Amino acid sequence: MKTPRPNLSDLAASAGVPGAKAVSAAPATPARLLVKVCGMRDEAALAGVAALAPDFLGFIFAPKSPRFVGDVLAPELVQALPPTIWKVGVFVDETTENILATAHRFGLAAVQLHGHETPAQCEDLNEAGLLVIKAFSVGEAVDFNALLPYVPHCDYFLFDTKGAAPGGNGATFDWNLLQSYHLPVPYFLAGGLGLEHAAELAALRLPGLAGVDLNSGFETSPGVKDAGRLAQMLTQLRPGAPFI
Numbered sequence: 001m002k003t004p005r006p007n008l009s010d011l012a013a014s015a016g017v018p019g020a021k022a023v024s025a026a027p028a029t030p031a032r033l034l035v036k037v038c039g040m041r042d043e044a045a046l047a048g049v050a051a052l053a054p055d056f057l058g059f060i061f062a063p064k065s066p067r068f069v070g071d072v073l074a075p076e077l078v079q080a081l082p083p084t085i086w087k088v089g090v091f092v093d094e095t096t097e098n099i100l101a102t103a104h105r106f107g108l109a110a111v112q113l114h115g116h117e118t119p120a121q122c123e124d125l126n127e128a129g130l131l132v133i134k135a136f137s138v139g140e141a142v143d144f145n146a147l148l149p150y151v152p153h154c155d156y157f158l159f160d161t162k163g164a165a166p167g168g169n170g171a172t173f174d175w176n177l178l179q180s181y182h183l184p185v186p187y188f189l190a191g192g193l194g195l196e197h198a199a200e201l202a203a204l205r206l207p208g209l210a211g212v213d214l215n216s217g218f219e220t221s222p223g224v225k226d227a228g229r230l231a232q233m234l235t236q237l238r239p240g241a242p243f244i
């Protein structure tokens with residue numbers, strides 16, 4: 001899943017280095033957006049959501065989250081999910097040692113880092129064989145050049161709405177801010193996405209946009225996903241997909 005990266009002079013140019021020709025290295029939006037369903041915690045819903053064949057399923061290992069997996073889900077249940085689904089552990093300012101131990105225990109192939117993790121930590125986790133998704137909070141403005149040190153060490157970025165909690169705030173941000181994205185790392189759009197956004201998301205074309213992250217907008221209570229509503233969303237995002 002590693003993305004081919006442009007050379008450093010291209011990156012310098014996109015970062016606005018004087019004398020360098022400005023280019024956008026951002027990949028185009030694919031015809032079919034990747035879908036990540038996050039915050040799985042409820043054993044009863046797990047099989048139903050997995051049957052919808054999301055590309056990624058996220059499990060939150062941040063103790064302060066109402067979606068914290070803790071001891072609620074048996075690691076074996078996560079390990080037994082179809083290998084076609086990327087299993088993602090979501091962490092907030094956790095040590096590399098603890099992340100690796102949790103990834104091993106639950107059979108996670110990917111991590112989503114939702115705190116103040118450094119490029120060096122992303123590198124260590126990537127070198128350990130994990131797919132790395134680094135999340136960034138978006139407020140009223142965004143400086144994509146500040147993300148340059150992360151570029152070589154992340155497979156995806158994820159842009160989420162800035163809020164009181166590190167994630168799962170259930171609020172959208174102004175997606176137009178992503179029009180000026182110029183980096184080579186593809187990203188997930190996150191933050192308050194719900195069924196009401198389905199048509200807009202299906203038609204959305206933004207530089208670098210690779211997928212969407214569905215979380216609190218598809219719950220009956222925190223961590224309890226509504227497989228019916230998710231099925232409706234996926235039907236609109238993936239017209240003609242085999243599961244419907």
Ligand SMILES: O=C(O)c1ccccc1N[C@@H]1O[C@H](COP(=O)(O)O)[C@@H](O)[C@H]1O
Nearest residue numbers: 038065167168169170190191192215216
């Ligand atoms: O959902 C949580 O509780 C959470 C806690 C800590 C870090 C990340 C978390 N969720 C991620 O937040 C975004 C947006 O979620 P929402 O749609 O606004 O509910 C998403 O990427 C989740 O993976």
